[in-house]
Amino acid sequence: MPCSKIDIIYRSLILSKYFDQGWGNPNVLKKLLKFRKIVSKSGECCKLVPEYYPVKITKDNILPNSVRIIEGYFITPFELYFPDLLPAETKNAYFQAILPLEWKSDSYKPICLHMAGTGDHYFWRRRQLIAKPLLYEAGIASIIIENPFYGLRKPSTQIGSVLHNVTDIFLMGVCLMMEAIVLFRWCKRNGFGPLGVTGISMGGHMASLAAASWPFPIVLVPCLSWSTASVVFTEGVMSKAINWDLLFNQIKNIDGYNTEHNSLLQEIKEHINRNDPVDELSTQLNQNLDEQQNNDTQHIFRNINTFSIFKQNSIFDIRKKNISLENLPAIDYLNKLLKKVSRKYSRKSKHYKEALDFMSIIMDDCTNLSNYPVPVDTSLIICICALNDAYVPREGVVDLSHIWPGVEIRYLQCGHVSAFLFHQRAFRQAIIEAFQRYQSKYL
Numbered sequence: 001m002p003c004s005k006i007d008i009i010y011r012s013l014i015l016s017k018y019f020d021q022g023w024g025n026p027n028v029l030k031k032l033l034k035f036r037k038i039v040s041k042s043g044e045c046c047k048l049v050p051e052y053y054p055v056k057i058t059k060d061n062i063l064p065n066s067v068r069i070i071e072g073y074f075i076t077p078f079e080l081y082f083p084d085l086l087p088a089e090t091k092n093a094y095f096q097a098i099l100p101l102e103w104k105s106d107s108y109k110p111i112c113l114h115m116a117g118t119g120d121h122y123f124w125r126r127r128q129l130i131a132k133p134l135l136y137e138a139g140i141a142s143i144i145i146e147n148p149f150y151g152l153r154k155p156s157t158q159i160g161s162v163l164h165n166v167t168d169i170f171l172m173g174v175c176l177m178m179e180a181i182v183l184f185r186w187c188k189r190n191g192f193g194p195l196g197v198t199g200i201s202m203g204g205h206m207a208s209l210a211a212a213s214w215p216f217p218i219v220l221v222p223c224l225s226w227s228t229a230s231v232v233f234t235e236g237v238m239s240k241a242i243n244w245d246l247l248f249n250q251i252k253n254i255d256g257y258n259t260e261h262n263s264l265l266q267e268i269k270e271h272i273n274r275n276d277p278v279d280e281l282s283t284q285l286n287q288n289l290d291e292q293q294n295n296d297t298q299h300i301f302r303n304i305n306t307f308s309i310f311k312q313n314s315i316f317d318i319r320k321k322n323i324s325l326e327n328l329p330a331i332d333y334l335n336k337l338l339k340k341v342s343r344k345y346s347r348k349s350k351h352y353k354e355a356l357d358f359m360s361i362i363m364d365d366c367t368n369l370s371n372y373p374v375p376v377d378t379s380l381i382i383c384i385c386a387l388n389d390a391y392v393p394r395e396g397v398v399d400l401s402h403i404w405p406g407v408e409i410r411y412l413q414c415g416h417v418s419a420f421l422f423h424q425r426a427f428r429q430a431i432i433e434a435f436q437r438y439q440s441k442y443l
Contacts, residue, residue, distance in 0.1 A: 006417050016162050017243045022250045024167030028085055029362065032170045035081070036366050039177060042373040045213035049077045049181045052189075062101065067135065070097040076148070077178040078171075086171060087155040090148040093179045096123045098131040098142040108443060110435045111141040111192040112219065113183055115176065115199030115206040117420075119161045121151035129424050130198075130431075138432045141192065143183055147206075148172045166247075166359070170366050173209060180210035184218075194438045198431055200224050200420060201391065204383075205367065211381075212372040217442060219434040220381040223427045224392060224416055227370065227400045230363035231393045234356050238391060247355040370403045378406035380438055382430040384419075385409060391416040 023029065039045040059071040073094045079086065103109050112134065114126045123144045131142035146152050149163055149172055163169055184195055196219030199207035204225030211220040232238050365371065375381060383400055385392075401407055412419050412426060419426075 006415050016160065016241065018162055018238070018241050019164070019166050019168075019247065020162055020243060021164040022166070022246055024165030028167050029170070031082065031085070032167060032174065033362070033365060035174060036170075036371070039174060039213065040372045043215045045177055046181055046215055048081070049178050049185075051185065053077065053182045053185065055182065055186050066101045067132065068097075068099040068101055070099065071095070072097075074179075074182055076175050077182060078175045086148070086175070089155050090153045090171075090175070092153070093148075093175070093182070094146040094152045095183060096127065096144045098127060098135060098144070100135060100139060100141060104139055108194075108439060109141065109192045110139070110194055110196065110219075110438075111143060111187055112196035112198055112431060112435075113143045113145065113180060113207070113210065115145065115197065115203035115210070116147040116150055117199060117201035117203040117224075120147075120200075120203065121154070121161070122146065123151075130428060133424075134428055134431060137428065138435070140196075140431065140435060143187070145176070145179060145183065148175045166362070170362075173206060173366065176206045177209050177213045181213060184214055194219060194435065194442065196220065196431065196435060196438075198223065198427070200427065201416070202229075205229055208369055209367075209372060211375045212369065215373075215376065217377040217380060217438065218375065219431070219438055220375060221384070221427065221430045221434055222381075223384045223430075224386055224389065224419055225383075226385065226392050226394050227368065227398050227403055228364055229367035230360045231395075231397055232391060233363055234360050235393050235396075236389075236391045242359075244352050244355050247359070248352065251354060251358065368398075369400070370398060374404055377441075378404045379408075379441070380434055381407040382434050383407055383409045384423075384426060384430055385411050386414050386416050386419040387411050388413075388415040389419075 039048065053074060055072055055074045057070060057072040059069070061069050063069060071094070073092045076086070076091055076093045079091050097111075099111075114130060116126065120126065123146070126142075126144045131144060134140040134142060149155065149158065149168055150161065155164075158164060163172075180197065187193060187195055194217075195214075197207040197210050198204070198221040200223045202225070204222030207220060208222045208225065211218050233242060381404060385394070401409060410426075410430065412423050414423070
């Protein structure tokens with residue numbers, strides 16, 4: 001399908017460039033790639049997060065419209081293993097829970113974790129557009145978490161949503177995977193469930209990673225995301241918001257970086273091409289956790305205690321995934337081929353190719369969902385995509401249904417921006433239906 005012109009125009013109006021400081025420290029990237037090998041094994045991410053992880057509640061307010069809003073925070077579990085990698089501002093994970101004053105059933109208290117999309121700072125947007133409507137329409141509660149590098153967790157040197165380094169987005173992802181586990185367990189301790197997780201755009205991909213890390217059935221509704229983020233940054237309209245000159249120059253022209261880059265590139269390729277366990281790092285992480293629990297944990301968690309709060313069809317056009325090229329106008333198919341060819345030869349050839357290839361390799365290693373466990377019950381997954389999405393291309397990458405057999409994929413006849421602006425109801429309806437499936441299957 002042709003790319004949405006609205007997506008292209010909207011992105012062209014935003015002048016900011018991502019990764020304004022480049023790739024980040026190569027040693028940090030090496031650590032993250034090795035850590036990815038561990039957290040992507042079935043059940044391993046849960047093991048890295050202590051069972052009764054301290055959560056601090058800071059507010060508990062009742063609004064006039066029978067809504068209870070709880071706010072709290074906890075130190076990201078990632079800090080236990082790599083205390084020097086995160087900026088100080090990102091280390092506290094802040095969240096807001098949107099709950100009913102009274103549940104309709106003691107045995108059914110559905111709650112959904114909402115991940116932030118690109119540019120979604122603080123809580124208000126997700127609270128107003130999704131969380132409150134879900135509560136009013138279906139009695140589904142919500143938890144909204146602040147992304148690392150966003151809102152309350154934004155480093156003082158960062159402007160808006162513009163991450164300084166490529167490594168920052170990997171830090172964001174692994175932190176959210178571990179933080180989701182803390183919140184899922186907090187929900188279970190307080191009697192909430194079944195659990196769900198959702199998000200739009202980047203938030204949809206983060207939601208997918210969180211669900212893959214949870215070794216129990218969970219509702220998952222990723223919206224406007226796909227099987228990997230590599231094409232988002234190398235082929236989608238976001239690729240034009242990246243300073244490729246800077247990335248290329250860091251690879252080639254900075255003293256000492258060239259050697260490290262070539263070594264790292266070879267190491268990444270070796271990691272991707274083998275499936276052997278990372279025993280050395282696993283041992284190191286276990287030792288780090290033991291040391292933290294015996295020494296630093298008391299300092300890190302001082303004055304932070306767990307707090308139990310409770311003691312006691314819409315107007316949109318959805319297409320199914322069995323869309324064939326025969327059903328598409330011939331001109332659309334030719335345009336698609338033409339764009340694919342022109343995209344290859346319109347770049348400044350070798351100048352961009354090396355930076356693009358490196359970005360594609362590391363992004364695919366860290367974000368491709370085929371590198372992570374399949375969620376326990378894929379029948380509880382409803383994925384919503386935009387047919388004309390210029391931000392999240394789906395051509396040339398593995399289909400989500402091949403990675404997660406049994407997933408339902410719904411398509412909206414629009415682009416990325418239009419889907420966000422005009423199809424919030426479609427997202428909410430999918431969440432409601434997925435929770436209904438859980439209820440009929442497990443309760």
